[in-house]
Amino acid sequence: MLGGVCAGLAKHLDSSVKEIRILMLIGGALGGFGVIVYVWLWALAPVAGGAPASGAAVAGGGLPAGGGMPAGGGMPAGSGAPVGGFPPSVPAQVRGVGPGREVPTAGTAPNSGLPAGAATVAGATVGSVAEPTVDSMAGGKVRRRPLSTDLMIGAALLLGGLYLLTLRLGWLVRPDVVLPLVVVAVGAVVAYTQLDEVERTRWAERAGVGGTRMAALRVVGGAGLVVVGILLLVVGATGDVAQMGRTLVAALSVLGGAGMVLAPWGIRLWRDLDTERAERVREAERADIAAHLHDSALQTLALIQRRSADPAEVSRLARAQERDLRGWLYGGPTAEATTVATAVPCIAADVEDLHGAVVEVVTVGDRPIDERTGALLAALREAVTNAARHGGGSVQVYVECGPSGVEAFVRDRGPGFDPDAVPSDRLGVRESIVARMERHGGTARVVSVPGDGTEVRLTVPDESGRAGAGRPG
Amino acid sequence: MTVRIVLVDDHRMFRSGVRTELANEDSIEVLGEAGDVVEAVDLVHTQRPDVVLLDVHLPGGTVRPGGREVLQRCADLLAAEPPVRFLALSVSDAAEDVIAVIRAGARGYVTKSILGPELAAAIRRVADGDAVFSPRLAGFVLDAFGAGAGEVASVDDELDRLSQREREVMRLIARGYAYKEAARELFISVKTVETHVSAVLRKLQLSNRHELTRWAADRRLL
Numbered sequence: 020m021l022g023g024v025c026a027g028l029a030k031h032l033d034s035s036v037k038e039i040r041i042l043m044l045i046g047g048a049l050g051g052f053g054v055i056v057y058v059w060l061w062a063l064a065p066v067a068g069g070a071p072a073s074g075a076a077v078a079g080g081g082l083p084a085g086g087g088m089p090a091g092g093g094m095p096a097g098s099g100a101p102v103g104g105f106p107p108s109v110p111a112q113v114r115g116v117g118p119g120r121e122v123p124t125a126g127t128a129p130n131s132g133l134p135a136g137a138a139t140v141a142g143a144t145v146g147s148v149a150e151p152t153v154d155s156m157a158g159g160k161v162r163r164r165p166l167s168t169d170l171m172i173g174a175a176l177l178l179g180g181l182y183l184l185t186l187r188l189g190w191l192v193r194p195d196v197v198l199p200l201v202v203v204a205v206g207a208v209v210a211y212t213q214l215d216e217v218e219r220t221r222w223a224e225r226a227g228v229g230g231t232r233m234a235a236l237r238v239v240g241g242a243g244l245v246v247v248g249i250l251l252l253v254v255g256a257t258g259d260v261a262q263m264g265r266t267l268v269a270a271l272s273v274l275g276g277a278g279m280v281l282a283p284w285g286i287r288l289w290r291d292l293d294t295e296r297a298e299r300v301r302e303a304e305r306a307d308i309a310a311h312l313h314d315s316a317l318q319t320l321a322l323i324q325r326r327s328a329d330p331a332e333v334s335r336l337a338r339a340q341e342r343d344l345r346g347w348l349y350g351g352p353t354a355e356a357t358t359v360a361t362a363v364p365c366i367a368a369d370v371e372d373l374h375g376a377v378v379e380v381v382t383v384g385d386r387p388i389d390e391r392t393g394a395l396l397a398a399l400r401e402a403v404t405n406a407a408r409h410g411g412g413s414v415q416v417y418v419e420c421g422p423s424g425v426e427a428f429v430r431d432r433g434p435g436f437d438p439d440a441v442p443s444d445r446l447g448v449r450e451s452i453v454a455r456m457e458r459h460g461g462t463a464r465v466v467s468v469p470g471d472g473t474e475v476r477l478t479v480p481d482e483s484g485r486a487g488a489g490r491p492g
Numbered sequence: 493m494t495v496r497i498v499l500v501d502d503h504r505m506f507r508s509g510v511r512t513e514l515a516n517e518d519s520i521e522v523l524g525e526a527g528d529v530v531e532a533v534d535l536v537h538t539q540r541p542d543v544v545l546l547d548v549h550l551p552g553g554t555v556r557p558g559g560r561e562v563l564q565r566c567a568d569l570l571a572a573e574p575p576v577r578f579l580a581l582s583v584s585d586a587a588e589d590v591i592a593v594i595r596a597g598a599r600g601y602v603t604k605s606i607l608g609p610e611l612a613a614a615i616r617r618v619a620d621g622d623a624v625f626s627p628r629l630a631g632f633v634l635d636a637f638g639a640g641a642g643e644v645a646s647v648d649d650e651l652d653r654l655s656q657r658e659r660e661v662m663r664l665i666a667r668g669y670a671y672k673e674a675a676r677e678l679f680i681s682v683k684t685v686e687t688h689v690s691a692v693l694r695k696l697q698l699s700n701r702h703e704l705t706r707w708a709a710d711r712r713l714l
Contacts, residue, residue, distance in 0.1 A: 345584075348584075377605070379627060379628070379668070381627045381628050381630070381631035381666045382631065383631050383634045383635050383639075383666070384635065413605075415627055415667060415668025417627070417631070417663070417666045417667040417668070419634070419663070419666075428667040428668075430667055430668040430669075474667070
């Protein structure tokens, strides 16, 4: 049908739309059962997700796309008025399907005796909501409607359906009792949902973001509705308006007095709660820090004391611990490295752990790891390992992701060597660094001055052939 | 010429370690030590050293990091004649610490893992009025000024971008080159390298580039 509920359901159940629709119509004809099902599904079923590009799919599966329609389909009211009320507010694409399908349904519905009023109210409510929703769908954007709106409309329609049902079954419904109850319920719902939102926005408010006047307004409005509903009930029961007024004044004074007495206590309680919460947060933080220090620093110190005879091991332990603490304090390398700038420190850390050298890393810019940069990182690991093993002392790594590609430099202060004098059977540099870089369209150069250290320079160009630099893969 | 220095660090062990390492350097004389912000401000004002070796994180005072407060309260000496110059020294090479002291007036930044001779060279360089950049500070500068992404100033004195030459010098420092090595690599004199680094330091201190100002505003440093 028009809400897309049938289509959505059909998709979900893997059956044809037509079957579902027929079932729905039968359900709708049988005392309004279908109406209720339809309305609940419409209110609660999620809006179809899907990529923004697949506009067609969204239109097909998006349940609330024709928000206004379930009333038309569901309400077999038979009276032309509510149904006729829709089309102006419903965009063309929906309307094209709408009346053609639904009007005959309405005509054939057996419930001609139903009061048009409820249907009209429900229809009008929904109809007014329908337009923006459909518009946003047509705009290609899939947006989740606020749940409370869905629920409100669903509840309203459900009530309408129930009302119709009771009428059909011939139960006695007294509007003078039911109506105030409905008002009270609506008021309570409005106030409570708002309270929830107030709680959520409190943090934002403290941070200095705008106020929640609207929320407060709605809470007051909700409370007002509740009061009006109760008054209606009471007046309906007693029928004495004058006495009502006096009672109201008395009740308000009692409430006010109680409020005056209890307010300081309430505020006190609130503050206590606040401090307690802050205290608990602080406590949890302290426990976290203690746990971390225990697992890391204390353990390492114990290890160092036991291995004090082995200076290399001690310095390796100390360096690893330093790196760990540094990462914890200042946000260092993370577990999963998906970009060049996060992967390089991990490589350095691995090499430090394996070879006990100190590897300083500086990165500028960043980009995701793809085939080329992955090759560069593999070659970089090899170069850093070589530097740590032969260079001695500290290794300086610099990686720059620029618009034209990625460049990496590994420098050590070791004795240096003559690259041309390396025997050809030594594959390290030649195979795993130079050849690997060349296979991926990059370059590798080893600059070594005996006595003045070695620098390995690696480059990969940005994915050639693609116009527009720096496009992430 | 002997460079007279003052050590400011809250760890006595570290101060004595630095003292020992600098004892081999004839041209550097340690005048005194301070362990917190108030002591440091007093000591610097009474001793008027050439260079203050300043730890970034110091106890005492009200501003964080404490090293920044020392710089602020010694602002009169930064501009005095002869000026007192500050070299920041810290275990943390987190960008916020570095930039906080650099923008407050420090002439350079080195990490505590620096070895004695290198530290002595850095102190002498700062005493001469030049700037000292650690590789990581150079990397931060390249990032913050968009030089890694290829932005280059068209005029040398543009504050918000690095010139081509300044970028090259910064890249070499980030790669672990000493000034002398960078000079050889670029076929320029060491003095020219020093001039470029000082120019970059000035830009780092004065630039209103949004990466820097946004960063500073976030931490209420403006």
